[in-house]
Amino acid sequence: MSFDYDLFVIGGGSGGVRAARIAAGTHGAKVALAEEYRMGGTCVIRGCVPKKLMVFASEYPDMVADARSYGWDARIGGFDWSAFRAKLDAELTRLEKAYRCGLSGAGVTVFDSRAVLVDAHTVKLADGTQVSAKYILVATGGAPFIPDVPGRELAITSNEIFQMDALPSRVLVVGGGYIASEFACILNGLGCEVAQYYRGAQILRGFDDEARGHVAEAMRENGVGIHCGTDVMRLEKVADGIRAVATDGSERVFDAVLYATGRKPNSSGLGLEALGVALGRNGQIEVDEYSQTAVPSIFAVGDVTDRINLTPVAIREGHAFADTIFGGQRRKVDHSLFASAVFTQPEMGTIGLTEEEAREREPIEVYATAFRPMQSAFAGRPDRVLMKLIVSQASRKILGCHIVAPGAGEMIQLVGIAVTMGATKEQFDATIAVHPTMAEELVTMRSPTRRG
Known part of the structure; x- marks a missing residue:
């Protein structure tokens, strides 16, 4: 059977891009990739990279304070969010261009379009065009999840925080995972008054108890108002901001409410289940150790599989997939041991x-x-x-x-x-x-x- 491409990748994040580049550039496959938003995915456009740049920005007040202790006549003024955001946007544009250049240099055909599956070897683009491929790789990542609480439309997520017009004075961060804790520290460092609500007994669940307790204590000493055993019952728009009514009986008004209460795989609406691709309870695509789904020609890597949701893991999975299918190397990724970092302060x-x-x-x-x-x-x-x-x-x-x-x-x-x-x-x-x-x-x- 003749196909338009050897491989069609849905999703231009770290895992999909690596798979496409290795399949085409290293192994000589004919590859196409479709991305409906911006090339680079969550990590580059609305995750690791812009977050880490915000971490750097938030650390300067303490650096200047330390400089005075070391004898320097150092002072720091106010933080210019608009200037920082403009430079951040320019950097993300540069990185997106680099991703595109990497794909084109490897000979990958790029479609700036949403793509869904029609059958085991066919995808349909947003304009109705259908393209066939011997193999299809789904690498659509994940998205922030906001619980169904009254007033949820008033909240923002980690997707929107980089696009804020102004830095809020009073911020509520809801959640206790690493994303919530990182942004609580970032916003605190940038001069915001930060409260963090988490329904559990201690933030950073899943990490070593002693280590996460150490982080929480340091965050409190640095000014982050951590409230464990506390959740939001509802959000209400009021004249001077957003009122958060909490389970502990408190009612406080904030300028912004950031929800970081988990992420869900971007698997809905792709036509997967109709083809026999199994989805887990969280919507994750079920795959074997070689990232293959129940449909032999369809594979998935990265956060959409909800295995280890880290960029380097997605990259490794994409690379292993390309080597296995097009390089004849039968490579799989060991998810049992990996290093990670939480960029709190x-x-x-x-x-x-x-x-x-x-x-x-x-x-x-x-x-x-x-x-x-x-x-x-x-x-x-x-x-x-x-x-x-x-x-x-x-x-x-x-x-x-x-x-x-x-x-x-x-x-x-x-x-x-x-x-x-x-x-x-x-x-x-x-x-x-x-x-x-x-x-x-x-x-x-x-x-x-x-x-x-």
Whole structure:
């Protein structure tokens, strides 16, 4: 049977773009890709990249305060959101162009259009054009989810926060995950009065309990009003803003309400279920270890599969798919071990098991230390960092590492190499420390703080 393309990719985010580029540029396949919005997906356009640039922007007030403590006659004025947003928009446009250039350079045909599936080998574009392909890859990502509360239309999500006309003075952040916590810190750093409501007992559920408690305490010390065990009952438009009526009985007025209460896969309306592609309870596309659906010619990678919703994972999945189908290499992605970072203030970096998870599996030793780092101690700030290793008593392997500190994301990237290689506690101990650094504590902790 003859097809228009060897591969048709639906979605121009990190996973879809990587799959298309490798299939076409490395393996010589004839590839087309359809994207209905902007090339780059959530990460580049409305996620990791603009968020991290906002993190950088929000850190300067503390840097200037530290500079004064170090003898500099430093002052900081007001934050110009309009100027920052204009430069941010320009940077995202540059990155989108780079993505497009990468695709065209690899020989990929790009359709700026929504695409849906007609059958196992055919997609239909928004203008009605139908295109056939031997294989179809769905990489449509995910979208923010707002619960069905009265007044939900008054709230914004992480999609809209980068497009605000002005920086609000009073902000309510609803949610306790890493996106909510990151934006609570960002907005606080930019000078907003921030309250964070989370219905659970502690923010950052799923992360190591000690580490997330450390982050929450630091956030409160920095001025973020965290209210756990609290949820929004309804939102109401009032003369001076948005009134949030909460489950704890409080009623407060804010200039903006940001919901970061989870994300859902972008799988609806694509025609998947009619073709026999199974969807999970959250709407995720069910795939096997090679990202193949129940329909042999249809595959899916990235957040739409709701496996590990991180950009580097989507990229790895897209690359493995292309190598498997067009490179004859039969590659799959190991989702069991990966490093990640939460860009709160302070940052948290983590890889492997939490202390709680490890205790359920086998006897462990925990090595942990919390201390004031040299730079902030000299500046007179109360900040404390946390370094923590989870060690198997039997194999002596590092089962988990958790860091709460400035630059934790950079540290955990390098620690992740050793942990992925199966390094033992004794190999960490045999590593000569770099002094004076915060990270040297990872190789100088000799006695376990507890066993279990």
